Amino acid sequence: MTLLHIKDLTVEYPSRHGVFKAVSGVNLTVEPGEIHGLVGESGAGKSTIGAAIMGLLERPGHISGGTIAFKSKMINGLDATAMQGLRGKQISMIFQDPLTSLNPLLTVGEQLIETISLHLGLSRDAARQRATELLDRVGIPDPALRLRQYPHQFSGGMRQRVVIALALCSEPDVIFADEPTTALDVAVQAQILDLIKDLAQERQVGVILVTHDMGVIADTTDRVTVMYRGKVVESGTTAQVMSAPNHKYTKSLIAAVPRPKIKLKRFSQISYGGRDTRFAIEDIARNWNRVETLLDRPLLRVKHLEKKFPIAKSIFPGRSTYLTAVDGISFDIMPGEVFGVVGESGSGKSTIARLISGLYPLDKGEVEFAGQIVSDPRKSEAVAQFRRDIQMIFQDPYSSLNPRLRVLDIIAEPIRHHKILNGAALTKRVHELLEQVGLGAAAAAKFPHEFSGGQRQRISIARALATQPRFLICDEPTSALDVSIQAQILNILKDLQEHLGLTMLFISHDLPVVRQMCDRVAVMQKGRLLELQDTETLFANPQTDYTKELLTLMPHLEGLSDEGLEI
Amino acid sequence: MFSFLIRRVLQAGLVLLIVGFVAFSMFNFVGDPIDNMLGTERTQADIDRLRAQLGLDQTFVVQYWKFLANAVDGNLGVSYRQGRPVAEIIAERAPATLELATVSALFAVGVGVLLGIYTAIRRDGLVSHIIMSVSLIGVSLPTFLIGILLIYLFSVELDWLPSFGRGEVTDLGGWTTGFLTSSGLKALILPGITLGLFQMTLIMRLVRSEMLEVLRQDYIRFARARGLSEKAINFRHALKNTLVPVITVTGLQLGSIIAFAIITESVFQWPGVGLLFINAVQFVDIPVMAAYLMLISVMFVTINLIVDILYVAIDPRLRS
Incomplete structure (x- = not known):
């Protein structure tokens, strides 16, 4: 019945x-x-x-x-x-x-x-x-x-x-x-x-x-x-x-579903319902006046990063207990590379992003960017330049944009902070950026709540591109988005990497997405780096048990229609 | 949990020490009591003798130390005006204020929480709208005006309740109470409402907005989807979650009920510590002022300590 x-x-x-x-x-x-x-x-x-x-x-x-x-x-x-x-x-x-x-x-x-x-x-x-x-x-x-x-x-x-x-x-x-x-x-x-x-x-x-x-x-x-x-x-x-x-x-x-088994050139976008998927990468590339010069040496080197968080405080410092979120992690990222970090929640993925960008102070270790040590706040000049060169895109498109600011001010903020442009030139630059990410200049006068999740993530991207950075940190940039929107945003990130030579640290728990996006992948568990491999090698031949387990847990997606895929 | 309590107690001690310092500083910086105490026909010998008697000839540090040591001992000095120990005067007056404060606190919390819940659950009801509008008047009228209006209505026009004083009081070994006689209870009603009305409206509005917030939460929707009754949802699930922020504000408000009883006590000629303080200010009776300051701060600190402990009792997340 x-x-x-x-x-x-x-x-x-x-x-x-x-x-x-x-x-x-x-x-x-x-x-x-x-x-x-x-x-x-x-x-x-x-x-x-x-x-x-x-x-x-x-x-x-x-x-x-x-x-x-x-x-x-x-x-x-x-x-x-x-x-x-x-x-x-x-x-x-x-x-x-x-x-x-x-x-x-x-x-x-x-x-x-x-x-x-x-x-x-x-x-x-x-x-x-x-x-x-x-x-x-x-x-x-x-x-x-x-x-x-x-x-x-x-x-x-x-x-x-x-x-x-x-x-x-x-x-x-x-x-x-x-x-x-x-x-x-x-x-x-x-x-x-x-x-x-x-x-x-x-x-x-x-x-x-x-x-x-x-x-x-x-x-x-x-x-x-x-x-x-x-x-x-x-x-x-x-x-x-x-x-x-x-x-x-x-x-x-x-x-639009990211495939776990094969690497695609781009995510396919069979658009439906007349949604705007335009992203003017050629425009951006034409106005981009930074060319990645450094090519043979790592752009970012991370050495022995360590970070602890107190979980139970005591009046006697010795009796407080700590959680080691990041435990002695080292890696290099080459210019133009997309470097993936995977692991389950609590593995320390996001903490690494925050340590590199300086949002959390380091307990131990060193971050070197383009040959300069940038984890030492006393070297203020190097740090200021680094902050301009590195930008972040966050996971939650709702809480990462200040709801009280207009889009104009959100995108202009990094430009103003680094004193790159001001006055009419600044407004013009923001309007260009909004045109380029497919939102249109009129979006500048609106507030974040007037946009959908995918549109907000485009605002985040425009904000990240505002200082013309060399390095992007993407912390689960699409995990809060619908699959068709996810495909659009991931294609945008691919474009940025290919046309502008941007280097990326791409954090995700979604293995199929990582396979499509990254050149190399680091697998993390409980603050430690377990395995670091070329993406295809890792998926074809995982070394550690943990990685194998993660791979078997991926959705299998057998028998999915292949229509419209660009292989 | 234990280390949390110790930390809070240490913080409370520090606050009291600072307040003690401020209170003590008054002796040195707020006028010279000798001028007030001796008439115009004083001699230098009189002045010196009184100075030595009051201990004002010693150094600042020694005086401060003595003040603290005495205060801990319960010896708050001698009133310049009445010539009696301050501790004795305050002990005489404190029951009146504490009883008044208790009545208005019960009124404010009891009525405030109930009306808050009611207006949250029946958000769009006519009665709720009326309560909310009337409560605005309660917030915007000053205390003394409310007191005078109540006296006019209930004492002058209707002649139901007394307009001033505590009525008959019973002495229970040093504690005079108005709770045991009908005239004492009657006398508490008007000043109790006057003092608590503002806090009551505040608590009501706070409970209402917190409750509305909580009712929107997923766990309330889930409780409803499990088929729980409205009663269980509102009173078992929602109310407890409403309490945490409400307790903070309520704690602070109770402190101010005691501290700001002065106005109500003046309007109703209530023989409490507030009235004592006003008289002390007029006469630069520094020991009384200092003792009052200390008393109020001890109450504030104690109430806040209780609030912190209540937090932990209500919210298990703070226990680990």
Whole structure:
């Protein structure tokens, strides 16, 4: 029997500017034991479908058409009490960010027991027993002890397991999982997806898995529905949609997925929906008046970098405990090279970027740039020149731009700081930069919140190019972006490297992306550098066990359509 | 946790030492008490004798050391005006102020938190809008005006409540209390509300905005998606998370309730330490002023210490 049957669902948000249709005419079914993938970029209406099923649409949003049937019974339009009986009890939800979906002030046990006693009507002791079993089921070791701990004592992956345990409390028939692994590391992501697959099979739970990651869809789901701007553009079995997509938008999505197995010249961009993908690299190259002269010696040398962070402070310095984030790391980067750093979260990747750029003071070690030592703040002249030559692009396009500044001032800031230009010449330069990154000069007068994630990352790039640097540090520049936008941004970075000879330090946890972007790759674990190889050698012939493990955890993406790839 | 407590106590000690220094400096820099104490027909011998008696002939350091040592001992000097030990005078007056402060703090926190939660949950309700608008008036009217208006309404026009003083008090071995007689309790109502009204509106607005913020969090959405009842979500999950920032502000506000009771005490002729302080200022009664300063700072420091400990009690993330 079909568990969930959504028919012609339309969700509207009336506003002063007219009615916004977040979801229009969507059809979707979920069978027992089936994982149904829901894919599309942010704003496509995926999460809205979940909120509509759960009866949790934020006002003034409402279902304006269509039906949602659960086990052949209509559930849209039920009153609040009836809906609350259904919610959690028969349909559960898993949220994207495990760091924010648990109440930080209650122990994990209190939250589980509360939910279990509500749904199953068990006594406290029986509920505790059940909670222990559930934690064990989702793969948390030592469950009896863990029950007494608070969410902050769990790692991200463990918290997501707790969230899943909470969703399972009531033995639901349908689980709506909203980007359950987006915030997690590759290794943890694979474990959580396996857990969801097991649950679907073992208990015949129907799962709707929302994601923007085609890798997750390809490896996990049975059926897939592709959404674009609130509408379903394609739906079918996963194998069929992945290998032979019909709709142009699906084709563009699949073509934009970074391939783990082959290195492509460029990311393919089958553009869809008239989005602006222009990036005037020739223009930039023409106005670029810095030519990389140094060619045979390393541009950046890093020697024995070390950084510790205090984790527990004591009044006696000797008793404080420290976390060694970066532990004696050395490497050289040649001019024009793209140097990748990979590793899971907490491995010290971002700390290296911050140490090199001087955002964190070094504990030990040395940074040398173009033959000058730049890690010594007393050599202020060398440091000032270095700061101009090195720029950063950050991961989160939302928090890395000051929301109170206009785009003009954001991009002009480094130029002003280094006293390169001022007055009308400065404004002209900013307008040029904005034209070149494809945003147009008019963007200068706007504020960051008026732009999408991809557009903001273009602003970050314009800001980084403002001082005409020789070296770019890209710290997970695309991990917060949709796959099609990611392809655009990565192509821009490739252009910068090829046309301007920019040297890059490229930090990522996404191995397929690293394979496409980098010349050499350093693998990090717990602050140490495990392995440093040419990219192709590393992927073909990994030396350490850790690297091998990381490679097996990559999405396999077998049978993905090759249409539109530039090999 | 333990090292955190020790650090906080050491910091508190340092603050008190600095305040003690400021208080002591008043002896040397705020006028000469001898002028006030002796009449115009004084002789040089009188002046010298009084100077020696008050210890004012010794060096600065010796005087400061003696002041600190005495203060720790509970000996805060002798009032220039009344000729009695300051500690005794303050002990006489403190119960009045502390009882008034307790009543207004309970009023401010109790009513403030309840109204804050109500206006957050029923964000768009008519009653909420009315409460929010009226609360603006509470914030913008000065304390003395509210006091006078309340006296006019409830004492002069309606004649329900007394307009000044503490009413009948019971002496419990050195602590006079107004809690045990009906006239004492009645007398507490108007000054209690006057003193607490501003803090009440502040706490209410703070609780409301914090609560609205918390209700937007993912863990509240997740709690709702698990089918928990509105009651459990609002009071079990949301309220506790609201408390952390609320406690900070509330702690500081309670300190100022005691420190700024002066105005209310003047309006209601309340025989507390605030009134004592005003009189001391008029007479340059430095020992009383210095003792009052020390007393207030001890209270502020203690309240803040309690606030820090409460933080740790509420938020497990601070315990590790």
